[in-house]
Amino acid sequence: MPSAVRDAYVLGGNRLPFARSGGAYAGVSEQDMLTAALEGLVARFGLQGAQLGEVAGGAVLKLAGDLNLTRESVLGTPLDARTPAIDMSKACATGLETVTHVSNRIRLGQIEAGVACGVDSASDAPIEVSVRLRRLLHRLSRARTAVQRAQVISGLRPGDLAPLPPRNSEPRTGLSMGDHQAVTNAHWGITREAQDELALASHRNLAAAYGAGLLDDLVTGYRGLGRDENLRPDSSMEKLAKLKPVFGTSNPAIAEPTMTAGNSTPLSDGASSVLVASRQWAEENGHAPLARIVDTRIAAVDYVHGDEGLLMAPAYAVPALLDAHGLGLEDLDLIEIHEAFASTVLTTLAAWESEEFGRERLGRQGAFGSVDRSRLNIAGSSLAAGHPFAATGGRIVATLSKLLHAQAKQKGKVQRGLVSVCAAGGQGSVLLLESDGK
Ligand SMILES: CC(=O)CC(=O)SCCNC(=O)CCNC(=O)[C@H](O)C(C)(C)COP(=O)(O)OP(=O)(O)OC[C@H]1O[C@@H](n2cnc3c(N)ncnc32)[C@H](O)[C@@H]1OP(=O)(O)O
Numbered sequence: 410m411p412s413a414v415r416d417a418y419v420l421g422g423n424r425l426p427f428a429r430s431g432g433a434y435a436g437v438s439e440q441d442m443l444t445a446a447l448e449g450l451v452a453r454f455g456l457q458g459a460q461l462g463e464v465a466g467g468a469v470l471k472l473a474g475d476l477n478l479t480r481e482s483v484l485g486t487p488l489d490a491r492t493p494a495i496d497m498s499k500a501c502a503t504g505l506e507t508v509t510h511v512s513n514r515i516r517l518g519q520i521e522a523g524v525a526c527g528v529d530s531a532s533d534a535p536i537e538v539s540v541r542l543r544r545l546l547h548r549l550s551r552a553r554t555a556v557q558r559a560q561v562i563s564g565l566r567p568g569d570l571a572p573l574p575p576r577n578s579e580p581r582t583g584l585s586m587g588d589h590q591a592v593t594n595a596h597w598g599i600t601r602e603a604q605d606e607l608a609l610a611s612h613r614n615l616a617a618a619y620g621a622g623l624l625d626d627l628v629t630g631y632r633g634l635g636r637d638e639n640l641r642p643d644s645s646m647e648k649l650a651k652l653k654p655v656f657g658t659s660n661p662a663i664a665e666p667t668m669t670a671g672n673s674t675p676l677s678d679g680a681s682s683v684l685v686a687s688r689q690w691a692e693e694n695g696h697a698p699l700a701r702i703v704d705t706r707i708a709a710v711d712y713v714h715g716d717e718g719l720l721m722a723p724a725y726a727v728p729a730l731l732d733a734h735g736l737g738l739e740d741l742d743l744i745e746i747h748e749a750f751a752s753t754v755l756t757t758l759a760a761w762e763s764e765e766f767g768r769e770r771l772g773r774q775g776a777f778g779s780v781d782r783s784r785l786n787i788a789g790s791s792l793a794a795g796h797p798f799a800a801t802g803g804r805i806v807a808t809l810s811k812l813l814h815a816q817a818k819q820k821g822k823v824q825r826g827l828v829s830v831c832a833a834g835g836q837g838s839v840l841l842l843e844s845d846g847k
Contacts, residue, residue, distance in 0.1 A: 418510035418698030422807025428793035446680035449629035460489035462520020473510035500833035506804020522686035527799030531676035534575035591657025591719030604751035613791025677795035681803030700810035722837025817846030
């Protein structure tokens with residue numbers, strides 16, 4: 410019986426190129442996309458017939474019939490069918506939480522190797538029927554005779570037939586995530602120019618990463634797409650400046666809305682997967698670990714009763730994580746802050762640089778610190794790649810692990826990396842990685 414906590418390592422990943430909603434994967438199911446991402450991972454790591462400890466996956470927008478989405482996807486791959494699977498969900502932090510789940514199982518000695526994965530299709534988001542129609546259909550299924558069925562159907566009104574479109578708002582406020590972030594953005598006074606600059610850098614960095622071959626063993630082409638459909642290497646500050654604001658436009662408290670389609674993530678489709686294992690399993694199977702999963706933290710903010718921004722929980726989770734390891738922002742060699750909106754990255758950085766936020770919200774002596782921008786999102790992030798919600802965590806963990814490994818090898822010293830993901834419902838998940846480059 411294993412007694413001590415041991416380390417878990419990222420060995421690599423595989424994802425599909427991400428598509429824009431209504432784009433290349435418009436007719437493809439989440440199960441098919443997840444299966445394809447897993448199949449690519451199996452092929453890359455020679456896992457045909459392997460019985461893994463667990464595959465943890467999830468989707469944020471999931472059809473009711475997909476109740477066992479990850480397990481069904483596993484059954485469609487060449488993995489041993491005795492590989493167990495679990496579905497998980499935590500809005501945009503789903504992918505990162507699946508990594509944490511698998512790594513914790515490994516750390517506790519419950520499994521030797523597993524896969525963390527996630528998928529989302531904004532093109533096929535669930536459309537519900539009205540509550541009245543749903544209840545009527547349930548009663549209809551229980552009706553035994555033609556008379557009983559006629560009685561149930563006679564209760565149907567034309568209005569009951571109207572479908573309920575997917576909700577894009579926080580249930581407790583009625584505001585979309587973009588409209589929430591517009592309020593946070595105005596509070597921190599982030600300019601349109603700063604947001605557009607970050608968006609442009611994301612496209613340029615991702616295009617450069619593809620050009621340098623960084624993604625050659627992280628992304629497998631699918632359905633005619635070889636790279637992320639949203640990537641716009643030809644974007645420019647001039648083009649971005651012409652786009653009309655789309656969030657915060659009907660809020661009278663926001664004098665100058667600044668969030669556009671160019672500095673917000675697009676609605677997206679895609680899937681990602683990450684192979685996580687103990688060092689012993691990696692060695693026995695001939696794989697060199699890319700990075701060690703050091704630790705994770707979670708946080709939530711009270712955006713309902715308090716004055717916190719909906720997507721600001723990572724501003725709390727990151728200090729907690731770094732404090733636990735005696736580290737500061739300056740000790741991080743690479744950082745990826747998920748670009749839900751350019752503004753989410755910039756408001757988080759502004760909060761960390763604020764003396765007032767440091768003292769009053771984080772209980773410190775002063776500001777938490779500054780991020781060296783040359784270490785931030787260096788291979789692009791969600792603004793360029795797209796953001797199929799549950800697939801984003803896996804994309805970041807696999808890419809950052811590979812970057813850290815290469816940088817550690819080149820510099821001949823251990824490199825540390827931070828992953829920070831904000832999520833709907835005022836939540837955030839963050840994770841610390843470390844690589845020795847060996
Ligand atoms: C979920 C969680 O838990 C946490 C989170 O991550 S929060 C984030 C969640 N994600 C969201 O809320 C998604 C937000 N995004 C959206 O709702 C939509 O994508 C949007 C409203 C922002 C835009 O939708 P849209 O209008 O259909 O966008 P789209 O047609 O692609 O672009 C509009 C224009 O901008 C242009 N454009 C977009 N990006 C550009 C760029 N980088 N450079 C130049 N032009 C660009 C397009 O070419 C297009 O121009 P035309 O109209 O001339 O064709």
